[in-house]
Amino acid sequence: MKRVVALAFFLGLVALWGPSLGEENPYISSEVCKACHGAIYDQWSHSLHARSHEDPVFTAAHLQSIEYAGPGATPYCFSCHAPTTRVTKDYELRMNITREGVTCNFCHTVSGLEIDKPIKYLLSPGETIYGKAVNKTAPHRLEYREFFLKSEFCGGCHDLYVNNAPVMETYTEWKAGPYAATKQCQDCHMDVIEGGRSHRFTGGHFESRVKEAAGVRLETEIKAGKALVTAYVTNKGSGHKIPTGIPSRRLILHLKAKDDRGNIIYREDRYYRKVIADKEGREIAEDFRFMLDSAKVLSDNRIAPMETRVETFTFPVPSTTGQVYTEASLEYSYKPIILMPTEISVIMAENSTIRAGFPVEIPEGQKGISGYTKVLWGALVLLIILVVAVEALRWRKGKRD
Ligand code: HEC
Ligand code: HEC
Ligand code: HEC
Ligand code: HEC
Ligand code: HEC
Numbered sequence: 295m296k297r298v299v300a301l302a303f304f305l306g307l308v309a310l311w312g313p314s315l316g317e318e319n320p321y322i323s324s325e326v327c328k329a330c331h332g333a334i335y336d337q338w339s340h341s342l343h344a345r346s347h348e349d350p351v352f353t354a355a356h357l358q359s360i361e362y363a364g365p366g367a368t369p370y371c372f373s374c375h376a377p378t379t380r381v382t383k384d385y386e387l388r389m390n391i392t393r394e395g396v397t398c399n400f401c402h403t404v405s406g407l408e409i410d411k412p413i414k415y416l417l418s419p420g421e422t423i424y425g426k427a428v429n430k431t432a433p434h435r436l437e438y439r440e441f442f443l444k445s446e447f448c449g450g451c452h453d454l455y456v457n458n459a460p461v462m463e464t465y466t467e468w469k470a471g472p473y474a475a476t477k478q479c480q481d482c483h484m485d486v487i488e489g490g491r492s493h494r495f496t497g498g499h500f501e502s503r504v505k506e507a508a509g510v511r512l513e514t515e516i517k518a519g520k521a522l523v524t525a526y527v528t529n530k531g532s533g534h535k536i537p538t539g540i541p542s543r544r545l546i547l548h549l550k551a552k553d554d555r556g557n558i559i560y561r562e563d564r565y566y567r568k569v570i571a572d573k574e575g576r577e578i579a580e581d582f583r584f585m586l587d588s589a590k591v592l593s594d595n596r597i598a599p600m601e602t603r604v605e606t607f608t609f610p611v612p613s614t615t616g617q618v619y620t621e622a623s624l625e626y627s628y629k630p631i632i633l634m635p636t637e638i639s640v641i642m643a644e645n646s647t648i649r650a651g652f653p654v655e656i657p658e659g660q661k662g663i664s665g666y667t668k669v670l671w672g673a674l675v676l677l678i679i680l681v682v683a684v685e686a687l688r689w690r691k692g693k694r695d
Pocket of ligand 4: 507
């Protein structure tokens with residue numbers, strides 16, 4: 295009898311421990327979607343969303359965060375840069391899906407939004423694909439959600455408050471501006487292309503995008519040996535402030551005045567940026583510290599959507615100068631820290647799981663370990679049942695004898 299109790303206890307333990315062995319990744323890899331949505335896959339794979347976890351700028355800041363704040367930083371950073379970990383808790387990078395960053399199946403299995411500050415996602419990872427589709431038939435289940443066409447959907451990741459200080463507030467800037475009534479994030483960042491919407495998500499890393507966003511116009515007046523220059527700096531095409539996002543980005547207005555021989559007689563730079571301080575009131579400069587230590591916005595003179603900022607400059611003009619030529623340029627500046635690839639490779643790990651939730655071909659060599667663990671697990675359970683049965687029989691036989 296003792297042996298049976300001991301076995302039952304063992305069985306209970308294994309039953310508790312077992313499911314963690316078979317722990318699975320409920321997210322479907324973008325490689326699976328690729329088979330039928332090839333064009334979208336191509337666009338996405340070149341986007342920063344696909345690289346949000348492997349982006350060397352992020353990797354450098356992530357490693358610095360761990361060094362500074364300990365391993366607790368990882369779940370926090372990954373919640374947006376490798377968001378499938380919100381469900382899988384794979385902070386050790388055992389699964390390929392983690393490295394896919396903001397992947398197809400993360401976005402397309404968001405089944406609801408909780409409009410709060412910050413906006414929260416209701417996650418239903420798996421086979422049902424949520425999106426803007428109405429009355430479409432697909433080999434997978436489709437469910438319509440209106441918010442796929444709304445900025446709120448992006449706002450859950452594109453707004454970040456640390457100690458109540460707005461570190462990144464792209465969504466909030468948009469909401470407070472004139473585009474909130476006319477254009478959603480998707481209307482500008484997911485261009486309408488043949489067959490749907492581009493998943494390229496172009497932003498500040500693209501020169502063309504930055505160029506269409508801002509403009510500068512100059513007026514120059516010379517009076518009594520003095521030049522009065524007025525610069526009109528306009529945010530003409532951005533749906534939020536310029537610059538937006540991480541506060542280390544800045545916009546710089548370079549003004550230069552030359553005489554008719556081309557000598558520079560005056561130059562000045564003006565900066566547009568958000569300055570954030572930590573709890574002690576010291577200005578923060580490093581990307582990773584913005585995410586961890588921000589406590590207070592000291593100043594913010596970035597240019598709001600459709601706003602024109604008027605800047606005036608006055609300087610003396612030498613009497614020998616004939617004509618004065620003025621020129622202005624706007625520079626978008628971001629100088630992040632990037633580590634050498636060898637240093638980055640430290641946190642990379644091997645192995646992964648991929649699972650197709652609906653009947654499609656999984657690319658060769660990508661079948662997950664979860665299948666094998668399941669088989670092993672099944673065999674173990676069978677074995678235990680067998681042993682228990684044999685033991686029980688023996689015990690009954692012993693009692694009869
Ligand atoms: C076996 C082929 C196949 C696979 C694999 C597949 N899809 Fe689809 N999907 C379709 C078809 C067919 C449609 C409906 C036709 C269309 O898009 O116009 C569709 C429709 C959709 C739609 C709605 C389209 C709309 O117009 O709103 C979304 C979103 C979607 N799929 C996402 C995904 C994601 C994400 C994955 C991977 C997790 C995936 N699909 C995998 C074939 C597939
Ligand atoms: C950042 C979130 C996000 C990611 C990542 C993402 N999508 Fe989408 N997807 C959307 C949104 C939002 C729409 C609706 C856009 C619209 O029509 O305004 C959409 C639309 C679609 C559609 C409908 C057709 C179209 O082009 O509008 C399909 C199909 C689709 N996505 C498949 C995919 C696949 C496949 C991937 C990965 C390769 C992917 N999506 C990655 C957010 C995402
Ligand atoms: C799960 C979180 C998440 C969601 C949802 C999300 N994003 Fe992002 N997005 C990110 C992260 C993280 C990055 C930065 C990646 C990097 O550079 O490391 C990014 C980058 C971008 C960029 C590129 C910025 C640049 O500098 O070029 C654009 C544009 C963008 N997102 C737009 C959108 C839009 C539009 C939506 C809604 C349809 C959306 N995102 C939804 C997390 C998200
Ligand atoms: C009217 C069009 C428009 C709308 C609406 C819009 N954007 Fe942008 N966005 C731009 C342009 C243009 C740029 C490039 C210039 C810049 O950095 O502001 C940009 C840049 C970005 C960047 C990159 C910032 C950087 O400096 O690298 C992100 C991230 C982004 N947008 C996210 C969003 C999100 C999220 C929304 C919705 C809340 C949104 N955008 C709404 C036009 C738009
Ligand atoms: C609430 C979601 C969220 C969290 C949490 C978050 N990030 Fe980000 N991060 C973003 C988004 C969105 C962007 C893109 C912003 C943009 O381009 O305007 C970004 C951009 C960055 C960038 C700039 C990347 C580039 O190429 O321009 C770095 C570096 C970064 N994050 C590091 C971190 C670190 C380190 C942590 C954790 C300590 C972290 N982030 C936590 C959402 C988040």
